[in-house]
Amino acid sequence: MSTDRVITAEHLSKRFGSFTAVDAISFDVYRGEIFGFLGANGAGKTTAMRMLSGLSMPTSGKASVAGFDVYKENEKIKQNIGYMSQKFSLYEDLTVKENIRFYAGIYGKSNQFIKEKTAVVLDRLHLTAEGDKLVKSLPLGWKQKLAFSVAIFHEPKIVFLDEPTGGVDPVTRREFWNMIYQAANAGITIFVTTHYMDEAEYCNRVSIMVDGRIDALDTPQQLKKTYGVATMDDVFLKLARKAVRSAD
Amino acid sequence: MFILLGMPVVQIIIFGFALTNEVKNSKIAILDPSNDAASTSLIAQIEASRYFEVDQVIHSADEIEPIFKKGRIKLAVIFPASFNEDLQHFNKAQVQLIADASDPNVANTLTNYATAVIMDYQDRITQGRKLPYTISTEMRMLYNPELKGAYNFVPGVMAMVLLLVCTMMTAITIVREKEMGTMEIMLVSPMKPFRIVIAKAVPYLLLSSVNITSILLLSVFVLDVPINGSLLLLVFESLLFTLVSLALGLLISSRAESQQTAMFISLVALFLPTVMLSGFMFPVENMPLPLRTVSNIVPAKWYYSIVKSVMIKGIGLHAVWKETLILTGMLIFFLGLAIKNFKIRLA
Numbered sequence: 040m041s042t043d044r045v046i047t048a049e050h051l052s053k054r055f056g057s058f059t060a061v062d063a064i065s066f067d068v069y070r071g072e073i074f075g076f077l078g079a080n081g082a083g084k085t086t087a088m089r090m091l092s093g094l095s096m097p098t099s100g101k102a103s104v105a106g107f108d109v110y111k112e113n114e115k116i117k118q119n120i121g122y123m124s125q126k127f128s129l130y131e132d133l134t135v136k137e138n139i140r141f142y143a144g145i146y147g148k149s150n151q152f153i154k155e156k157t158a159v160v161l162d163r164l165h166l167t168a169e170g171d172k173l174v175k176s177l178p179l180g181w182k183q184k185l186a187f188s189v190a191i192f193h194e195p196k197i198v199f200l201d202e203p204t205g206g207v208d209p210v211t212r213r214e215f216w217n218m219i220y221q222a223a224n225a226g227i228t229i230f231v232t233t234h235y236m237d238e239a240e241y242c243n244r245v246s247i248m249v250d251g252r253i254d255a256l257d258t259p260q261q262l263k264k265t266y267g268v269a270t271m272d273d274v275f276l277k278l279a280r281k282a283v284r285s286a287d
Numbered sequence: 288m289f290i291l292l293g294m295p296v297v298q299i300i301i302f303g304f305a306l307t308n309e310v311k312n313s314k315i316a317i318l319d320p321s322n323d324a325a326s327t328s329l330i331a332q333i334e335a336s337r338y339f340e341v342d343q344v345i346h347s348a349d350e351i352e353p354i355f356k357k358g359r360i361k362l363a364v365i366f367p368a369s370f371n372e373d374l375q376h377f378n379k380a381q382v383q384l385i386a387d388a389s390d391p392n393v394a395n396t397l398t399n400y401a402t403a404v405i406m407d408y409q410d411r412i413t414q415g416r417k418l419p420y421t422i423s424t425e426m427r428m429l430y431n432p433e434l435k436g437a438y439n440f441v442p443g444v445m446a447m448v449l450l451l452v453c454t455m456m457t458a459i460t461i462v463r464e465k466e467m468g469t470m471e472i473m474l475v476s477p478m479k480p481f482r483i484v485i486a487k488a489v490p491y492l493l494l495s496s497v498n499i500t501s502i503l504l505l506s507v508f509v510l511d512v513p514i515n516g517s518l519l520l521l522v523f524e525s526l527l528f529t530l531v532s533l534a535l536g537l538l539i540s541s542r543a544e545s546q547q548t549a550m551f552i553s554l555v556a557l558f559l560p561t562v563m564l565s566g567f568m569f570p571v572e573n574m575p576l577p578l579r580t581v582s583n584i585v586p587a588k589w590y591y592s593i594v595k596s597v598m599i600k601g602i603g604l605h606a607v608w609k610e611t612l613i614l615t616g617m618l619i620f621f622l623g624l625a626i627k628n629f630k631i632r633l634a
Binding site for chain 2: 114122127147199
């Protein structure tokens with residue numbers, strides 16, 4: 040893991056009217072790191088992620104992603120990131136290959152690049168035989184893995200994963216995390232939100248949001264030590280119980 | 288909830304009071320070269336009836352066409368040069384009724400009412416005389432001599448189809464992307480939101496062009512509805528209306544969160560007003576003022592009026608510039624609002 044900072048946030052805030060969704064959060068994410076972004080529902084994770092991915096303008100504070108300012112250079116940020124939402128977001132009525140071609144096309148990749156890389160990706164996913172099948176005919180686990188492959192297809196510097204393993208069985212989750220490790224080893228920074236505390240253990244560092252603030256940020260081992268508990272689950276519960284804001 | 292309970296009330300009121308095929312206070316023009324006692328009293332009687340309102344008195348037959356083209360009047364009553372003399376000497380006279388039959392139902396009703404009023408007058412002056420006066424009426428249906436219904440519904444169907452295809456389908460497909468989550472992925476990508484929207488709208492623009500073509504071909508070759516005006520103008524106006532519909536679809540999609548909502552809004556907010564308030568089913572002129580005011584914000588009303596003018600009456604841009612301008616204004620307004628909404632959602 041390098042000490043290159045690919046995401047920096049300083050007192051980043053987002054207010055909707057009188058409601059402060061994200062309250063002056065500050066953190067750095069390093070290149071090739073798997074950064075877990077935890078928090079109860081309604082703690083402000085998604086809003087924070089939307090600000091970093093250029094979908095939403097911060098109200099105040101500073102942030103840069105891949106070296107670009109989130110206020111002024113969000114178009115450049117978009118070129119350098121991948122995104123996988125909690126909703127499954129491939130076109131069900133297109134084939135596997137068509138989906139890849141479509142999303143790669145959006146990022147302006149050449150036909151040559153798409154063709155070569157599609158073969159590699161399908162081979163890695165063991166989906167070569169299914170390339171011309173409609174996505175809706177695939178089992179959910181494969182769809183999720185495909186969606187992740189599509190999110191990093193254009194070789195972004197950072198990929199944002201918003202609860203990527205929701206509703207997936209443990210075996211597939213394991214395989215999914217193997218893919219995440221592979222991507223991280225290839226130098227892609229992973230910014231991931233999750234509700235599964237066992238997944239939090241897989242992260243290099245974890246931040247926990249409570250009521251729009253980041254209340255804890257460290258390696259999973261260090262966090263457990265600090266709070267004097269055995270599992271990440273307990274760390275999370277200890278912090279999340281302080282929340283005043285009700286989860287919706 | 289409001290819709291469930293409010294809908295029947297609104298519909299009963301609209302259907303019961305507002306949407307009648309009855310004609311009241313229709314604007315008419317009078318050409319009375321004789322200007323004698325008999326014609327004056329007949330005109331007075333026509334004016335006294337609640338069906339008609341004399342909008343203007345014209346002085347030569349040349350003026351008839353232009354005022355119909357302006358669309359201000361629906362009926363013209365033409366007296367002969369010697370109305371009273373004819374009556375006194377021959378006991379019979381003739382009155383010509385010219386109606387704007389681009390709306391055949393209204394034209395029919397108006398000429399019937401006018402004939403009835405004239406017959407009434409005839410009976411009154413005949414009373415106590417041996418020899419009856421006969422006033423015969425001669426009718427001319429302008430633009431649509433055979434009173435074909437197709438003249439009325441072709442423009443209406445065009446408005447409806449374009450609205451349905453463009454507004455509803457655009458709204459639904461964009462909302463579908465939102466539901467599926469693919470919209471978010473595209474918004475995170477370097478694609479400009481504006482380009483996404485254009486890409487979503489283009490297929491429906493093409494579809495609509497095909498629809499316009501097929502409706503026009505069918506009406507000309509199967510229904511014998513002529514295109515009397517400039518085809519180019521008609522196509523241009525249709526494209527303008529298509530764009531307005533697309534803008535409306537985008538506006539709905541920027542608001543609606545599910546496909547059902549999008550469909551419901553399209554139907555309730557657009558389809559029903561288009562059917563009821565565009566003048567296609569029920570003449571707008573007879574509606575009470577509040578409804579007439581509401582009808583002004585229904586884009587289809589203006590498009591319908593343009594198509595009728597251009598296609599059936601065969602008049603050019605000089606006569607429909609006002610409607611064109613209104614549609615253009617609506618396009619800019621709805622598009623602006625849609626883009627603004629879209630941006631707010633992102634911010």
